[in-house]
Amino acid sequence: MPDHSHTAPPSDPELRIKALESLLVEKQLIDPDAVDAIIETYETKIGPRNGARVVARAWVDPEYKARLLADGTKAIAELGFTGVQGEDMVVVENTDEVHNVVVCTLCSCYPWPTLGLPPVWYKAAPYRARVVRDPRGVLLEFGTRVSDDVEVRVWDSNAELRYLVLPQRPAGTDGWTEEQLAELVSRDAMVGTAIVPAQGAAS
């Protein structure tokens, strides 16, 4: 197995990527406009608002929800969310008995088409190391307390299946539209570190 030996400390990442990119462009191995388009897509066009729409649809339409749980890829594709790092989706449902939370201990695997790019905490050592062993402790850091009579189910995304948590629809949302419901769904609720809180008349 070839070893990449490091004889000098890594220099400034800005310099390094500039050197790399300029060389690749010169050799016509990459198209800088394509690079710009990729950046723009993931920085501005794809994000957790997509997943929130999936969740809201499942909350209002029980048949959609059934399809979503049976074949996540296909049902999510009905709303137009497909592609890179979301090719094989599994949706896991929170219930009164089960609270799901997702991680990738080995790197940072995350469902990009529905949630966008993952936040730093998801990709960093503390979360990856701890949530598989002490999920309740990690959830408490996010202000989420799971009752002892509920099973916490951790999904380590070590293969190419990507996981999306379907949070429970909160109380106090009867008659809400899909758009209103989608507004409530946070990224963290779809990773499983948060829940969608009950909506009350008194705040």
Add this chain to the structure above:
Amino acid sequence: MNGVHDLGGMHGFGPVNPEPNEPVFHHDWERRVFGVAIAGFGGGHYNTDQFRHAIERMGAVEYLSSSYYEHWLSMLETLLIERGAITKQELDARREQLSREAK
């Protein structure tokens, strides 16, 4: 490989400390690393497994003491050289040139 990336269950990393409302990219160089990496993947320079393994081969100390997109940058430098898209000499020369120009 039994690398340090295989973090599940390890102790000692401290609190998760989520940053509220964080931006997608924290620095412009991160954007460029991301874009180039995806363009490289889309162009077939490497597959996802090679991508990950290149990061796993970074070395434990470097892995833990660098940021996420520095891992991707290391991957690009490793794979593009290993797979013959560029040479180490070319890359070093370009870095040196840019470094001189920056002064």
Add this chain to the structure above:
Amino acid sequence: MAVVVTKDFVPELVRTGGSTRVHKAVAPRFRVGDHVLVRNIHPEHHTRLPRYARGKRGIVEHDHGVFVFPDTSAHEQGEKPQHVYSVRFTARELWGPQASERDTLRLDLWDDYLDLVV
């Protein structure tokens, strides 16, 4: 054979991605409900079998179908397509008797990572 991704191709690249699912009839080694023992392997090459699961016992909950095997794919040794299963582990199996008696964890494990417990 590498190509240059152009700006015009980016939307399609993003939308299509690159699933590693293999549409070939490959016989599964396990069925839902099987008790499995995760192999105690320590390859120096690329693997997606985390150390915390090696040597642990779980139950096959779901067969995801056939996928490229990363242990070979990372090293230009072919796709070696095989089934990937969602395997359930109890927290106590992974982390010892002090762990929660209720909580569980699931990993997606390839055929080559598992043996049947009879």
